Amino acid sequence: MAEDRLIEKTRTAAPDPAWDWKRIAYLVQISRAMDALEEQRLVPERKILYQFSARGHDMAQILLGSRLTNPRDATCGYYRSRPLLLALGVEIEDALASGMGREGGYSDGRDIGVVFNFPNPGGAPALxxxxGxxxxxxxxxxWAQAIEYYRKVLGERSYDExxxxxxxxxxxxxxxxxxxxxxxATTQKLPMLFYVExxxxxxxxxxxxxxxGGDIAKNLASFGNLQIFSGDGTDPAEAARLVDMAVAHVRGRKGPALLRLTVPRLQGHSFQDTQAYKNEDVVREEWARDPLPRLKAHLVGSAMSESEWDGLAAEAEAAVERARAAAEARGVSSPERVLDNVFYEGEMQKLGGQWTHGYRAPRSHDEPRPDGQRINMVTAIRRTLDQELAANPRVLLFGEDIGPKGGVHAVTLGLQEKYGHDRVFDTSLNEEGIIGRAVGMALAGLMPVPEIQFRKYAEPATEQIHD
Ligand SMILES: Cc1ncc(C[n+]2csc(CCOP(=O)(O)OP(=O)(O)O)c2C)c(N)n1
Structure with missing residues (x-):
């Protein structure tokens, strides 16, 4: 039955000792203090242009981020994902400075603060x-498929979980x-968790x-190879249990999972949004579901005292104020540097690509050798791919019909037979998926070679090509 696959309502009473509740409470308070600082000061002072409050989403995200402890894990979020990133170790000062266009940090002031790129050496990166x-x-x-490639093809045990x-x-x-x-994820049974807030x-x-009906978990209940978890993202015990269950399912190689947690968005979509489309009852009902007082009720008296809770809140506020002062003391990012490192300028990247994994390409030269038999373009590409697949175990080739058929232009003829299904494989008919998957694999240190059948069919992948 579809309902059997929906694991809902898993309440427990006392705080689960397997969680570091003090750190969670502290980070939720940090996130709240950052939102308040931006809303009350930095946006009105026009120091930040784009502000997306995470108030209401924060606690559940911090629970999730606290479980991304394997340095081979990776996550990718969106503009409301700052609490998760705080849990991964993003510095408060860097996060505030980034939104204010200050130099330094992970973006050198070149993003809008909430759209992150966090290499996180030694920990799980945020892609x-x-x-968009x-x-x-x-x-x-x-990235999920790259994890499996490392395990199965390259035999790297550090990716096992x-x-x-x-x-x-x-x-x-x-x-x-x-x-x-x-x-x-579901056709390849990848270790991927979809977290829906x-x-x-x-x-x-x-x-x-x-x-x-507004419930993606319910609608996907009978989707093949997908485990569904669904519940209340404002109830600390329930959210913590569901996060643990979902993460354990995916780490345990039982296949992909989707975890849907319901949360209130306690502010407008962004600072500019007045929420005129929500009536008073909706707003009141949302505030009644604020996870912060629920977290306090869950912890005070068991995991900490009331004064400890207040102490953490005061500490968080002071830390955010110190970080603000330090961020504002940084110089404003120079417009002249805005295009720095768009292309290679002599300094290698910190995350992604084969370089960071220690791979060094064999020596080559670019002198043409006109001797030898003339061959057509298709044969030349096939030989090049063959040569690269043989020379570098990180190279993998994929696209529509490139497996047993050998591609609609016969470019990959015989390559799957020679190198196996893990390295040369057919994909689903989805060009955004082909190119986006290649982006994630390249970030994970592989050398993906995606094939798009005709130029016209690259159009659905435009965003991934541009990003
Ligand atoms: C491709 C694209 N279309 C439209 C937008 C404009 N836009 C930004 S956020 C948003 C709503 C997203 O809501 P949801 O995914 O539920 O996340 P939430 O903001 O509620 O956390 C829209 C329409 C966008 N950023 N990208």
């Missing part, structure tokens, strides 16, 4: 995010990227416009 809703899904699927986690709101579940990644709205549009 580069995009402002839905763009986060297919690169994360690529690694997972890829993507975050999206309820409206993101209507995007092509979501469905593309869902197809990839369902606040009932995509800016002003109710979630019933994004999926029938």
């Amino acid at each position: 580069p995010m995009s402002g 809703v839905g763009a986060q899904f297919t690169p994360t699927a690529g 690694a997972i890829a986690v993507v975050l999206g709101g309820d409206a993101s579940c209507a995007t092509g990227g979501f469905w593309s990644a869902l197809t990839i 369902d606040n009932g709205f995509g800016i002003s549009v109710p979630s019933s416009y994004q999926t029938p």
Whole structure:
């Protein structure tokens, strides 16, 4: 029965000692203090242009981020994902400075503060995010497939329990990227967790416009190879248990999972949004579901005293104020440097590509050798691919019909037979998925070679090509 696959309502009484509740409470308070600082000071002072409050989404995200402990894990989120990133170790000062266009930190002031790219050496990285809703899904699927490639083809045991986690709101579940990644993850049984923060709205549009009845977990209950977890993201015990169950399912190589947690969006979509489309009852009901007082009620008296709770809140506020002062003391990013490192300028990247994994290409030269038999272009490409597959175990080749058929142009003829299904494989018919997956694999240190059959068919992949 479909309902059997919905694991809901898993309440427990006392705080689970397997969680570091003090750290969780502290980080939730940090996130709240950052939101308040931006809303009350930095936006009115015009020091920040784009502000997306995470109030209401924060606690559940911090629980999730606290479980991304394997350095081979990766996550990709969206503009409301800062609490998760705080849990991964993003510095408060860097996060504030980034939104203010200050130099230094992970973006050197070149993003809008909430759209992150956090290499996180030694820990789980946050893959580069995009402002485009839905763009986060297919690169994360690529990372998940790369994890399996490392394990199965390259025999790297350190990937055995690694997972890829993507975050999206309820409206993101209507995007092509979501469905593309869902197809990839479920057909390939990848270690990927889809984390859906369902606040009932995509800016002003109710979630019933994004999926029938507004509940993506219910609608996907009978989707093959997908375990569904669903519950209340404002109830600390329930959210913690569901996060643990979902993460354990994916880490345990039982296949992909989707975890939907309902949360209130306690502010407008962004600072500019007045929420005129929500009536008073909706707003009141949302505030009644604020996870912060629920977290306090869950912890005070068992995991900590009231004065400890107040102490953490005061400490968080002071830490955010110190970080603000330090961030504002940084110089403003220079417009002259805005194009730095768009192309290679002599300094190698910190995350992604084969270089960071120690791979060094064999010596080569670019002198033409006109001797030898003339061959046509298709044969030349096939020979090149053959040569690269033989020379470098990180090279993998994929696209529509490139397996047993050998491609619609016969470019890959015989390559699957020679190198096996893990390295040369057919994909689902989804160009965003082909290119987005390649992006995630390249970030994970592989050398993906995606094939698109004809130029025209690259159009659905435009966003992933541009990103
Ligand atoms: C491809 C694309 N279309 C439209 C937008 C404009 N936009 C930004 S956020 C948003 C709503 C997204 O809602 P949801 O995914 O539920 O996340 P939430 O903001 O509620 O956390 C829209 C329409 C966008 N950023 N990208």
